[in-house]
Amino acid sequence: MRKLIFSINISLDGFADHTVAIADDELHKFYTDQLNTLDTVLFGRVTYQLFESYWPTAPGDPNATKSMVEFAHKINALPKIVFSKSLQGAGWNNTQLVKGDAVEEIINLKQGIGKSMSVGGIRLAQSLMKLSLIDEYWLLVQPIIVGEGRRLFAGESDRRDLKLVDTKSFHSGVVVLHYLLDEKKKNGG
Amino acid sequence: MRNIVVTEFLTVDGVMEDPGGSEEFKHGGWTRPYWNDEIGKFKFDELMAAGAHLLGRVTYQGFAAAWPTMKDEEGFADRMNSLPKYVVSRTLKKAEWNNSTIISDDVVDKISGLKQKSGQDILVAGSATLIQTLMQHGLIDEYRLLVYPVVLESGKRLFKERGMIPLKLVEARPFSSGVVLLRYQPDRK
Numbered sequence: 147m148r149k150l151i152f153s154i155n156i157s158l159d160g161f162a163d164h165t166v167a168i169a170d171d172e173l174h175k176f177y178t179d180q181l182n183t184l185d186t187v188l189f190g191r192v193t194y195q196l197f198e199s200y201w202p203t204a205p206g207d208p209n210a211t212k213s214m215v216e217f218a219h220k221i222n223a224l225p226k227i228v229f230s231k232s233l234q235g236a237g238w239n240n241t242q243l244v245k246g247d248a249v250e251e252i253i254n255l256k257q258g259i260g261k262s263m264s265v266g267g268i269r270l271a272q273s274l275m276k277l278s279l280i281d282e283y284w285l286l287v288q289p290i291i292v293g294e295g296r297r298l299f300a301g302e303s304d305r306r307d308l309k310l311v312d313t314k315s316f317h318s319g320v321v322v323l324h325y326l327l328d329e330k331k332k333n334g335g
Numbered sequence: 336m337r338n339i340v341v342t343e344f345l346t347v348d349g350v351m352e353d354p355g356g357s358e359e360f361k362h363g364g365w366t367r368p369y370w371n372d373e374i375g376k377f378k379f380d381e382l383m384a385a386g387a388h389l390l391g392r393v394t395y396q397g398f399a400a401a402w403p404t405m406k407d408e409e410g411f412a413d414r415m416n417s418l419p420k421y422v423v424s425r426t427l428k429k430a431e432w433n434n435s436t437i438i439s440d441d442v443v444d445k446i447s448g449l450k451q452k453s454g455q456d457i458l459v460a461g462s463a464t465l466i467q468t469l470m471q472h473g474l475i476d477e478y479r480l481l482v483y484p485v486v487l488e489s490g491k492r493l494f495k496e497r498g499m500i501p502l503k504l505v506e507a508r509p510f511s512s513g514v515v516l517l518r519y520q521p522d523r524k
Contacts, residue, residue, distance in 0.1 A: 159492075160494075289504045290499060293498045299347070299348035303486075305365075307484060310509060310515065313509045313515055
């Protein structure tokens, strides 16, 4: 079974808001290192469009830092799949557009052979979380309370127990919490 | 100047309700499977370093019903019972737990007054409603959060306020049972 991982920047009060993420070298290097463990990145439409609007051009952007350019090279090259019924095409390098049912497709992908995959996109991730299809969570807790926005854990499931694997702190005050879904406790046992 | 320290047990999704299981919450007692000596020592050291408790009515009444009859060798219960307690409530007429003072009006002024005197930390535990008032008036000096590897998706949350509060990470420390201590101070630049 291929592993599906989910990394997200969240505020301390649990809102997924990339605009408050402290996007410094440590953060970019963290994500680049993570991409090196994957062979596919899965996207929902919104996040796909967000990423596609910048990363393809980042290597040529004079304002982009070295760590950003390294991340850009990596993600531009990796095989990507965007799940969307409304998109007409996916122009980003090495990207496949899938119009069918995302969850079904992803279950199939997990049965296949390969390295781990990551999912980017709140809505897509939430539907996968509900079905316990996400194996690993990387929560990058930003040192800020934002008060409103889109909650990552949006009240659609019952209790879940996680297993803490490790933590990491960046100089910016960001704390990475790395969890696995706790198989033993998955059914409230 | 004394510091007001908000010290809470929190799930990964920010729920603070009924960690010990003494209230009527469906998921109450969610901290129990993860309790260990490390966490016990952390809470013990915290209490020994504190000079007072500042509590909302509901938390106060829960503590007042439980602590007077508890006894332990290390002296945790003795200290809970002997430390000064300030309970913020307009409706409470009598506070019968040892060494209690009711703050029923001029709440912000009186709490600011408590901070002006010298002394050890003032701990705020539980007290979800009182904490909103303290946050609104910038009275909190430290958030000390024990994050448990559990997602509940229901229950009272710690952070409910609108509006951004930038924070400075003071410490991030994992415990062996999967709990992570996160300590923050408001970033008052």
